[in-house]
Amino acid sequence: MTKAEIINQIAKKTGIDKSDVQETVEATIITIKTAMISGENVFIRGFGSFVNKKRAKKIARNISTNTAIILDAHYKPSFKPAHDFCKKVKENNKVYE
Numbered sequence: 001m002t003k004a005e006i007i008n009q010i011a012k013k014t015g016i017d018k019s020d021v022q023e024t025v026e027a028t029i030i031t032i033k034t035a036m037i038s039g040e041n042v043f044i045r046g047f048g049s050f051v052n053k054k055r056a057k058k059i060a061r062n063i064s065t066n067t068a069i070i071l072d073a074h075y076k077p078s079f080k081p082a083h084d085f086c087k088k089v090k091e092n093n094k095v096y097e
Contacts, residue, residue: 036077048081
């Protein structure tokens with residue numbers, strides 16, 4: 001499902017104009033991104049958490065030149081779904097390919 005499809009679904013279910021729904025969805029995404037960039041985690045009850053995970057410093061290998069590369073410690077955005085949400089998805093019998 002794309003962002004445009006989400007906007008259409010919300011507009012259809014709520015009766016709110018598509019342009020207003022689009023502004024709200026865009027503002028929500030921007031707010032989540034801004035919070036995570038500033039180091040905050042975002043928790044949405046019943047849906048999940050957007051968290052910054054710390055990745056440790058490590059040595060990687062460039063296989064084409066056979067050289068070692070040092071990757072510094074860094075943060076990576078991650079999504080952790082809520083337990084109830086995971087349970088409902090697992091109970092769904094549909095298989096998509």
